[in-house]
Amino acid sequence: MSETFDVERVTADDERYGVLAASFNGRWSGAPEYVLLPKTADEAVAAVQHVLDRGVRFALQSSGACYEDLIVNPDIQVIISASQLNSxxxxxxxxxxxxxxxxxxxxxxxxxxxxxxxxxxxxxxxxxxxxxxxxxxxxxxxxxxxxxxxxxxxxxxxxxxxxxxxxxxxxxxxxxxxxxxxxxxxxxxxxxxxxxxxxxxxxxxxxxxxxxxxxxxxxAPRELIVSEVVWSWDQLTEDAFGKLLTTFTAWHEKHAGVDSPYVNLFSALKPRHISAGEFLMSSQIDAATPDADRLLDEFLAAMAEGAGITYRVDARKRVEWISHVTAWADLGGDGWEGKGRFKAKSAYLRTALPADQVAALYRNLTDPAFDNPATLVEIAGYGGHVNTVEAAETASPQRDSIIKMLYIVMWATPEEDAAQLAWLRRFYADVYAATGGVPGRGGANDGAVLNYTDTDPLDPALHTAPIPWQELYFGAALPRLREIKATWDPRGHFTHALAVRGDN
Ligand SMILES: Cc1cc2nc3c(=O)[nH]c(=O)nc-3n(C[C@H](O)[C@H](O)[C@H](O)COP(=O)(O)OP(=O)(O)OC[C@H]3O[C@@H](n4cnc5c(N)ncnc54)[C@H](O)[C@@H]3O)c2cc1C
Incomplete structure (x- = not known):
């Protein structure tokens, strides 16, 4: 073991341990012997050398925001936290x-x-x-x-x-x-x-x-014009709901190019389970964009016209960008209180939502056998300048999508785990039934979003789709990533359940 090892270690008797060893997701807990807190790159080298010399199971962390138990789990003996490397x-x-x-x-x-x-x-x-x-x-x-x-x-x-x-x-x-x-x-x-x-x-x-x-x-933008509008389930027949989702996603398909006048406009439609009563569409545009107010109005009008119903306006204001982006943006509406356990799933969308996916979204969001309002499908605008880069230039090859979709359910107690997980898994499998229960590639979808971490595809009982989990997340980048892994971590020291391996 290195004799010069003097990296700060935080053990269970330190009041910081509870936060440093915790996950944002209340479903996960672990009991690492200690958390190492390097404050310089040289200390980080010493910390890694220390865990290699001890031969312990270790994990790397910066904040603990990971949705799954890749870091915070009972097998991990030491966490190396990069939280102090924050300049x-x-x-x-x-x-x-x-x-x-x-x-x-x-x-x-x-x-x-x-x-x-x-x-x-x-x-x-x-x-x-x-x-x-x-x-x-x-x-x-x-x-x-x-x-x-x-x-x-x-x-x-x-x-x-x-x-x-x-x-x-x-x-x-x-x-x-x-x-x-x-x-x-x-x-x-x-x-x-x-x-x-x-x-x-x-x-x-x-x-x-x-x-x-x-x-x-x-x-950085100086000001944004932000809009919050609310769609009420009272008005959303299956037809109107379908038209709203189709209009929103078709608009993003039409305006995915950087030559679109709306390229500085971002919007997220956030349908929730019908038990929530209503849901938000949050939009923003850089206020310095020529005709910003008009562009936002046109977008909102197009959504109302497409859906055939209108919305309630909850907010329309100019805000200082830096205040807006550093403040906590809650998930919108009620029903989230006290719910610290969650599960998420995701998809990239390349085209307007196909009719079968719209129908499944409606079916599951109006499921009368389910009654948790703390649910959300965030259908968030994407594309624009993201899609000006060739797929192979980076290890993020999804360069022709127009939307990212995040499915999320939150609840309070371990006793509810089975029912909440079952609902979300059933819902997701239904939406992507045509491609084996997960988003496919090359058609309407382009796999799933790695950052919206979901380990279900590792479980053969849950993942029966023809696409292997590695391809679901890494797509065309996978072969090169495997080679890089084999070159740079030949003994596979840095790993977790969703990590590329030289041989997996
Ligand atoms: C409230 C909330 C809001 C979010 N909003 C967004 C959003 O707007 N857009 C978006 O894309 N995502 C968003 N996410 C998802 C988030 O970006 C991911 O969970 C992300 O992976 C968290 O990174 P982290 O370093 O903070 O978390 P951690 O849990 O510390 O780490 C996540 C993963 O990165 C690895 N890692 C962390 N630090 C290092 C390091 N220094 N070196 C090597 N590997 C490292 C870990 O091993 C782990 O696999 C949000 C998540 C939450 C909880």
Whole structure:
């Protein structure tokens, strides 16, 4: 064991242990002997060397936001938390922003805004960290306008483990002549916790020019116009519900190109189970877009006209972007209170929703045998600048989708687990029945979203579709990811249930 090991370790008698060893999802618990808290990249090397020398089962974490028990589970003996690696600085040498994986989404936005008035198209969960968001291909409301978060990854510093069991740090960049380029590529969506411990990400817009820090990333919006409208189940016959979903997704198919005047508009339609009574459609547009108010009005009018019914307006206002994006955006409506256990499933959508998927959405969201309002299908706008990048350029090959779909159910107690899980699994299998119970590839769908982590496809009793789970998540990137894994982690030290392996 390394004699110079002095990385802070947090044990169960430390008040920080409860948070550091916990998952955001109340379904998961573990009892690691301790959590290691490296504060520098060299300490991160020492932490990895320590777990390799001890031969313990370990997991990497930045915030604990992972939906499944990849990190927080009874088998894990030591967690290495990157939460203290959370600085945001400008690196003049690389003309890029050097950012720690432990930075929360809220701090990332705030520091980039305060320091340089720039931003990246990351997600909207303020406490979620960059570590998993980057490596698992996160996205957010500015993705149609600015592209995929992973497209901004210029370089990454990673602690890897050699075949002789030695930990070392490596910098891998996207430069064509970089011998470590493959390792950079794997970090553009090839899965967190799989190739090594990321200790720093350098962020820079692809093709950025100019000498100033503010030239290296998109300018942050100053103001948004936000709209919250409510659709009431009282008015939603099967026909109107179907028309609403078809109109919303067909609109996104029509306006998926970067030449669309609506490319700066983001909207998410969020149907809930009928027991919730109503559901939201949340929309926003960068207020600096020419004719922003008119564009938003046209979008809203198109939805009402397509559905053949109208909505209730709950909010229409101009807000400061930075306040909006750093505040906690709740899930909308009532019925979520006290529900800390959850399950999520997902899909990429390439076309307007097919009729069979619309019918299954209606059937399950109006299921009279189910009565939990804490349910949501977030149908979120995607495409735009995301789809200007070739599939093979990054390890996020889903570059012709128009929508990301997140299915979620939340509940309070372990006694409810079986019924809640069964409902969501039945619902999802019904929507994707034509492709074996999971979203297929090449037709309306393009597999599932890695960042909306769902381990069901690992279970042969739940996953009977012809598509293997690895292809469901990684698609065309899989063969290259397997090679990179075999090269950079030959002994398979960095792993979890959903990790690519050299041989799986
Ligand atoms: C409230 C909430 C809101 C969300 N909103 C969005 C959103 O708007 N858009 C979106 O795309 N996603 C969103 N997500 C999903 C979220 O991005 C993923 O759960 C993400 O993987 C979390 O990353 P993390 O590092 O914070 O979590 P963690 O649980 O710490 O890690 C998640 C995964 O990444 C790995 N990992 C973490 N740190 C490192 C590291 N330093 N090096 C290598 N591997 C690492 C872990 O091993 C694990 O496999 C949201 C989640 C929540 C809970």
């Amino acid at each position: 945001v600085e400008y690196d003049a040498e690389l003309s890029a922003f050097a950012v720690g994986p432990g930075v929360s989404t809220a701090d990332l936005y705030q520091k980039l805004y305060d320091g340089w008035h720039v931003t990246v198209p990351a997600g909207i969960g303020p406490p979620v960290a960059l570590g998993g968001q980057m490596t698992n291909a996160g996205y957010g409301p500015l993705s149609r306008q600015f592209g995929h978060l992973v497209d901004y990854l210029e370089a990454v510093e990673v602690v890897v483990a050699d075949s002789d069991g030695k930990a070392r740090k490596v910098v891998a960049t996207r430069r064509a002549d970089d011998p470590n380029r493959d390792l950079w590529w794997a970090h553009t969506g090839g899965g967190g916790g799989t190739y090594g411990l990321a200790t720093k990400f350098w962020l820079r817009a692809p093709g950025a020019t100019g000498a100033e820090p503010a030239d290296q990333l998109p300018s």
